[in-house]
Amino acid sequence: MQTVKSLGVLRTTLGQWRKDGARIALVPTMGALHEGHLTLVRRARAEADHVVASIFVNPKQFGPNEDLDAYPRQLAADAAMLEAEGVGVLWAPTVEEMYPSGFVTNVGVSGVSDGLCGAARPGHFDGVATVVLKLFNQVQPDLAFFGEKDFQQLAVIRTMARDLDLTAPHADNIIGVPTVREADGLAMSxxxxxxxxxxxxxxxxxxxxxxxxxxxxxxxxxxxxxxxxxxxxxxxxxxxxxxxxxxxxxxxxxxxxxxxxxxxxxxxxxxxxxxxxxxxxxxxxxx
The missing domain is CATH 3.30.1300.10 (Pantoate-beta-alanine ligase, C-terminal domain)
Incomplete structure (x- = not known):
């Protein structure tokens, strides 16, 4: 598995895969991986030739009183798990790589993001939509896999892809994977x-x-x-x-x-x- 932190290197690697006619899947994560994430990776491997997993703790989706600084970061351990699952590329950009100096764009998806967690966490889904659109543009995957546990997030991303006519991935190729649960039923998180x-x-x-x-x-x-x-x-x-x-x-x-x-x-x-x-x-x- 190749761990990539530069967008230029990422594009070079994925460009070669595309020249070979490969089908590419993306599994976006914020790290601190568990069995739920690995289930997404396995689905992606079953349906694509190569899998790109991303790990990026996105500051734009955390509010001022939320747990950005405390959010668990364990890149080495996460990378080992992804490599064991056959991931081809780990895309692990820095904040500066994802949001370079002068970055001012914000993506908002009205309606589907307004209630539920959107009401409790103002601006959260703008941050989600912005970073996921960037990930889609960076990787240009044929398929993308998300857990249904974050169901509103999945709805926001599918709506964004439909409304903006995305083709890599097309909205129909944004795959929701059922929630993985502990033995007592609690959703893994x-x-x-x-x-x-x-x-x-x-x-x-x-x-x-x-x-x-x-x-x-x-x-x-x-x-x-x-x-x-x-x-x-x-x-x-x-x-x-x-x-x-x-x-x-x-x-x-x-x-x-x-x-x-x-x-x-x-x-x-x-x-x-x-x-x-x-x-x-x-x-x-x-x-």
Whole structure:
């Protein structure tokens, strides 16, 4: 595996792959890799000739009171994991390489980014859209893989690709991979490492309560009632607050009172101690 920190070197390497007619996949990450990230890499390897994984802790998607400085950075360990999975290139630019002096451009994706985490973290999805568009332009992949755990992020990126007529990758080639979970159901996340042992045990109440709410909605319970019960359950388990618990259209993320004919998603963000956890699960369309 080649670790690249210069855009010029990256373009030279990928240019040779393209001359050879290779199909290239991109797996963007912020590092602190876990099994969820490696699952993305495996999917990418199965569908492409070469895989580029990026590691870049993007300052533009962190708010002033968020954990940019504390965000885990372990480039050597991450690189070893990626090499073991058969990644061809690790693209690991510095902040100065990604955002050179004089950088002033901002990419915003209205609508799909406005609610949910977008409401709680102003400017976050502008930072996500800006850096992902740069990664797409730098790598020009045929395919790109993202985890469904960050479902709103995935929706923002697909909308951006569609609206800007991207071809590398085309919106249809931005692949969402189902959330990878721990044995007790908790979604894998780099932020899980912030949890104390007691908080980690309590955190498993989140996916359990979500499954209960989905079952209640499918059985005909009013959505508002099921969501209120979900919030009560996780607060009782030890969470300090719930940022949101929303049933939404899976494409537009517009809130729904009940499942319709289109796919829906239950999305939740809640805080336990100083850690904010997010999760989502699919909700089948109404018959």
């Amino acid at each position: 780099s932020r899980n490492r912030y949890l104390t042992s007691e908080q980690r045990t309590a955190a498993a109440a989140l996916p359990r309560a979500m499954k209960t709410a989905i079952a209640a909605i499918k059985a005909g319970a009013p959505g508002a009632e099921a969501l209120a019960q979900l919030q009560a359950e996780i607060i009782a388990a030890g969470f300090s607050s719930v940022d949101y618990a929303v049933l939404a259209d899976a494409t537009t993320l517009a809130p729904l009172a009940a499942p319709g004919k289109a796919p829906a998603r239950l999305l939740v963000a809640a805080r336990i101690g100083s850690t904010r956890l997010i999760d989502n699960m699919p909700v089948a369309p109404a018959p």
